[in-house]
Amino acid sequence: MSDPAVFSILLVLLLGLLASGVWVAVSLLVVALAGLSLFSNAPTGLVMATTLWGHSHSWPLAALPLFILMGEILLRSRLSQDMFTGLAPWLGRAPGRLLHVNVLGCAI
Numbered sequence: 001m002s003d004p005a006v007f008s009i010l011l012v013l014l015l016g017l018l019a020s021g022v023w024v025a026v027s028l029l030v031v032a033l034a035g036l037s038l039f040s041n042a043p044t045g046l047v048m049a050t051t052l053w054g055h056s057h058s059w060p061l062a063a064l065p066l067f068i069l070m071g072e073i074l075l076r077s078r079l080s081q082d083m084f085t086g087l088a089p090w091l092g093r094a095p096g097r098l099l100h101v102n103v104l105g106c107a108i
Contacts, residue, residue, distance in 0.1 A: 001039070010035050083108065 010031050017027035036044045055061075074080040081107050091100045 006035070006039055080105070 014027055014031045017030060018024065022030075029084060033044060033048070036042070036047055040047075084101055086095070087101045087104055091097050093106070094100050
């Protein structure tokens with residue numbers, strides 16, 4: 001089967017799953033499994049397990065939970081609300097005040 005035909009089949013499958021209301025992650029997983037099982041001779045489970053394990057313990061992914069933790073700490077401590085309340089009067093006359101308060105608050 002040619003590459004455009006394989007691409008078309010997998011794209012139609014992905015769009016069909018997404019249109020039917022299946023979650024994006026599940027749709028991508030099903031399309032990846034279908035592509036591996038139909039168009040590859042490698043064992044599907046082993047390839048998926050190796051790929052998931054190889055990408056799950058990488059250093060760049062450590063930033064994601066720490067970023068979420070930082071946001072939760074800022075939310076619970078009301079520090080972000082106080083910071084926005086304090087910065088808003090300084091930028092009261094600037095056009096696009098909310099935008100500038102947001103950018104300045106994120107920079108701090």
